Amino acid sequence: MKVHTGLMSNHWDEVYDTRPIDAVSWYELEPVVSLELGEALGVTSDDAVLDVGAGASLYVDHLLRRGYHDLTVLDVSASAVQTLLARVACPLVRAVVSDVTSWESSRTFDVWHDREVLHFISPERRALYFATLRRALSAHGAVIIGVFAPDGPTTCSGLSVTRYDAEGIMELLGDEFDLVEERRTVHVTPWGAPQSFQWVAARRGRQASSLSLLRPPGD
Numbered sequence: 539m540k541v542h543t544g545l546m547s548n549h550w551d552e553v554y555d556t557r558p559i560d561a562v563s564w565y566e567l568e569p570v571v572s573l574e575l576g577e578a579l580g581v582t583s584d585d586a587v588l589d590v591g592a593g594a595s596l597y598v599d600h601l602l603r604r605g606y607h608d609l610t611v612l613d614v615s616a617s618a619v620q621t622l623l624a625r626v627a628c629p630l631v632r633a634v635v636s637d638v639t640s641w642e643s644s645r646t647f648d649v650w651h652d653r654e655v656l657h658f659i660s661p662e663r664r665a666l667y668f669a670t671l672r673r674a675l676s677a678h679g680a681v682i683i684g685v686f687a688p689d690g691p692t693t694c695s696g697l698s699v700t701r702y703d704a705e706g707i708m709e710l711l712g713d714e715f716d717l718v719e720e721r722r723t724v725h726v727t728p729w730g731a732p733q734s735f736q737w738v739a740a741r742r743g744r745q746a747s748s749l750s751l752l753r754p755p756g757d
């Protein structure tokens with residue numbers, strides 16, 4: 539399965555074809571922050587999780603161990619997806635090879651997880667990323683996003699990135715999302731370089747539903 543979605547997929551395919559998964563700057567053995575923010579959001583093993591730009595990461599392996607049974611990974615790189623599927627070898631994990639900014643999901647998910655993808659999306663295509671998110675996420679879905687913070691690196695994998703604070707991410711998500719938790723963390727690359735990350739955990743529609751509880755019927 540070699541599906542090419544343009545120059546960007548060529549870049550990422552080359553990365554995954556030439557480097558072992560534990561030799562890239564973003565490698566982490568335990569996705570501790572992702573799992574803790576999932577708990578903070580009240581995510582359960584019955585929730586359908588979409589890992590956006592999953593690469594060959596171990597996040598879905600950890601979710602499988604915790605009993606999750608509806609997992610989808612999406613990545614622009616077919617090589618990354620092949621590596622991940624070969625490793626997990628589990629029919630509970632579905633895969634999509636696509637650019638997140640042009641993907642038309644045929645279903646919805648309860649959790650949108652993105653570690654280190656949004657920061658690669660150019661300002662010109664950012665609205666398309668959030669349009670995909672809004673289409674693919676269920677009415678009360680949860681969002682976990684982790685990207686380089688304002689004091690984080692300015693490039694990654696030879697590509698320039700946009701850095702974010704929590705306010706910036708929440709502004710892009712829009713009013714229908716409530717912030718549940720934000721975190722600044724430091725990821726240490728396999729060669730010992732610290733990278734400052736900004737995380738947000740947010741839920742859609744909470745404000746709207748709690749407000750409707752306060753309103754008298756017929757209001």
Ligand SMILES: C[S@@+](CC[C@H](N)C(=O)[O-])C[C@H]1O[C@@H](n2cnc3c(N)ncnc32)[C@H](O)[C@@H]1O
Pocket residue numbers: 546550564565566590591592593594595596612613614615618636637638639652653654655658694
């Ligand atoms: C820095 S890696 C992070 C991988 C993974 N999330 C992790 O935490 O290990 C970024 C990933 O995003 C993918 N990616 C980059 N731009 C993308 C896009 N527009 N649509 C989908 N995936 C994309 C790359 O192929 C790569 O696997």
